[in-house]
Amino acid sequence: MNYRRAILLRKAIHFAINLTIAAFALAPLLWGLGSSLKPTNRILQVPPEIIPSEITFAHYYTLIENDLFRYMGNSAIVSVASVALCLVLGALAGYALSRFAFPGRKGVMLIVITVMSIPIASLLVPTYTLLANIGLLNSRVGLVLLYTAYELPIVIWIMFGYFNTIPRQLENAAMIDGYGRFEAFRRIVVPLSGPGLIASGLFVLIAAWNDFVVAVVMTSAEAVRTLPVAVYFYLGFFGREWGPLLAASMVSIAPIILIFVLFQKYFVSGVTGGGVKG
């Protein structure tokens, strides 16, 4: 009996601690979501209402009238293109590093790891000059290339680790069954690498979708403006109008949260490796 009570007590303590941490993490988000749905005059009310007593979508309409969909579209195009490019290049590079012993392999691995540790901010000036020289400032292509360059090392690293967990015998079997190396990779290795691809895809997606610093430096034209930059410009445009600002923030984080919730189980198994069992 005592033993059971001790277990119950421990569970209760764990629950309370977790609840507190979750509340701290979620409070600003929930306040933001609630406030984006409140009429303007109730947003800064003290004490704040967590659950709004009166709901309005007026702030969201204001955003739509102010080109929200264009900025979202830009973000989506840039993010999806970066993810696609990173996955194709990263999977091929990771596979080569995992399977082939070529001269310079260790050097390549070292570079991949080193590059991951360089902060983006320190690369802004050289990459700005680079993009300016090749005429890709103010373009979505330029952003896609930069995001790919920044995120490719982590993708290579994750895919390298993931491919190492897939038995070589499966590819050997496929090659003996009449398929070339690339076909064996495409038909056997790639289908078995789902979690690894999803995990690295999420990394790139989050980085590209949320990026503000690179986008604000490399683009100035409204036509190619991405959502995080747009949120920043709304700040100047709407002044102290918290409603549309909070609505814009919610719109910018919602897709990522949704995708992350949907794919989180792959995210964990993809990063920690472990593809084929039994």
Place this chain on the structure above:
Amino acid sequence: MTAVRFSGVRKSFGSVTALAGLDLDIREGEFVSLLGPSGSGKTTTLNLLAGLLDADSGDITIGDRRVNDLPPDRRDIAMVFQNYALYPHMTVFENIAFPLRARGRGYDERAIRAKVEGVADSLGVAALLARYPKELSGGQQQRIALGRAMVRDPKVFLLDEPLSNLDARLRIRMRRDIKALHSRIRSTIVYVTHDQAEALTMSTRIAVFDQGHLQQFDTPHAIYHRPANMFVANFVGEREINFVPGAIEGRNGGATFVSGDIVLPLGERQSGLRPGKAVLGLRTEAISAAPGEGPGVPATVELVELVGPELVAYVAAGSLRLSCRAALESGLQAGDKVRLAIDPAQVHLFDLDTTMSLAGGES
């Protein structure tokens, strides 16, 4: 006709020589086992033949084609792997159909279905076609792997220790099934194993490897009864062979092997041997132990094992430790005094220095 030929094939991994100049001719329709302990070069040989490894030097031919520079998919071979290597994301049907779908094979869907179902029927796995590999037992996975190899008609089948993950009973049954399969399809099979019983029961010929060298390549009967050297004599056979160091002496006009209490007049075939140091090789079944006094070598029983129809006794004879057979009725127990009788027809003699066979065994 030659199906597979290795001529002077060498392979090293760094400073380790895996294969030191292999010459091997496998005839069409043969079932050849590559037998040896781990690290002997047998799996390297198979992987070289499959194209999964590149030879450092020498020629490998399949049929009349030199295949050294051909990738695995163009060598027209099929392979069954030790852990089966079934594709986990495909059903049994798709696994077996996979080789048929490779580019340039030109099978339409109806032909693929007919072939897969035919193979599945012949292996008794027709009911499993819709399942995934993880839903199958080891024996079933084994059959699917065989089916995937059989579904097209390759020049050579390569089997890499395909039974080693199965339990003992199932292994013996699969041994029979594979042998029956070979006598039905009459294809050339190269079979890698470290299990001498598998090699002896299934093969038309056995290639015994040790430390990258081919030790002997002959029929199971010859490998067992006329081992070329001490390694083969010891590696092939249910139990370790008894080696008795001694000397050949000329006595009474014939050759006689002498070692302590053991004085063994040699038969006609060994009578020409010159006197000198030698090692006598005696399999367990070549020595029989019987209780009581009488002729034969005196010994003391240390341990007795029941092996079905008879007993195996481990005895001490002077400084020698020997394994020998004894009748079930003898009721031998540890500590009993026995006499050992050696069957001269089943003795092997080896050179002490070169370990090579001098002569011996039944012909």
